[in-house]
Amino acid sequence: MGGGPRTADRRRLLDLVAQVPVGRVTTLGILATELLLPPRRITHMLRLRDAATRTTVPWWRVVADGGAIGRHPDRDEQLQRLRTEGVPVAPVGIVREFAERRWIAFDPAPRSEPELGAAPVAQPRSRARGMKRHGPKP
Numbered sequence: 001m002g003g004g005p006r007t008a009d010r011r012r013l014l015d016l017v018a019q020v021p022v023g024r025v026t027t028l029g030i031l032a033t034e035l036l037l038p039p040r041r042i043t044h045m046l047r048l049r050d051a052a053t054r055t056t057v058p059w060w061r062v063v064a065d066g067g068a069i070g071r072h073p074d075r076d077e078q079l080q081r082l083r084t085e086g087v088p089v090a091p092v093g094i095v096r097e098f099a100e101r102r103w104i105a106f107d108p109a110p111r112s113e114p115e116l117g118a119a120p121v122a123q124p125r126s127r128a129r130g131m132k133r134h135g136p137k138p
Contacts, residue, residue, distance in 0.1 A: 009035065009037060009041075009045065010045050012035055013031065013035060013037075013042060013045050013046070014053060014057050016031055016034055016035070016106050017031070017046075017057050017058060017059060017061065017062060018056075018057050018058065019103075019106055019107060020058055020061040020062075020103045021103065022058075022085045022086075023085050023086045023087060023101070024061065024087075024101055024102070024103040025061050025062070025063050025067070025082070025087060025095055025098075025101050025102060025103060026061060026062055026063075026102065026103045026104065027062070027063055027064065027065045027067075027102065028042050028043060028062060028063075028064060028065060029065040030102075030103075030104050031062065034106055039065075042062075046059050046062060047072075058081075059078075060074075060077070060078040060081040060082055061082070061085075061103075063095055066094070066098070067094050067095035067098035067101075067102075068093060068094050068095075069082075069089065069093035069094070069095075071093075075093065079093060082095070087101055
């Protein structure tokens with residue numbers, strides 16, 4: 001078989017990541033919005049890259065929404081690759097000049113239309129760690 005929706009989602013993700021130019025970064029949130037998937041799913045799909053994808057798709061250009069490089073086994077490699085491409089990264093692992101380096105202009109990807117009667121796709125939500133929801137102020 002052709003793989004199903006998970007394979008299609010992964011292919012669309014890799015196609016988007018491949019569009020990020022040298023010297024620029026994109027975020028999990030931007031990718032999640034483009035693909036209508038939760039940011040954690042994006043993280044999971046990027047973590048499961050194979051050897052070919054590891055060298056051909058610029059996974060290192062994907063950072064957290066605030067420009068931070070996560071703490072993961074490939075952190076040092078990601079930092080080195082970004083610096084090699086001219087992306088300024090602080091020693092603590094945050095992209096400097098993040099607003100100027102952020103890439104959001106993806107070519108439109110064909111989105112499959114939901115089937116009639118299918119459940120609507122939930123929009124991804126993102127909140128900073130530690131933030132709480134508060135109602136309106138009195």
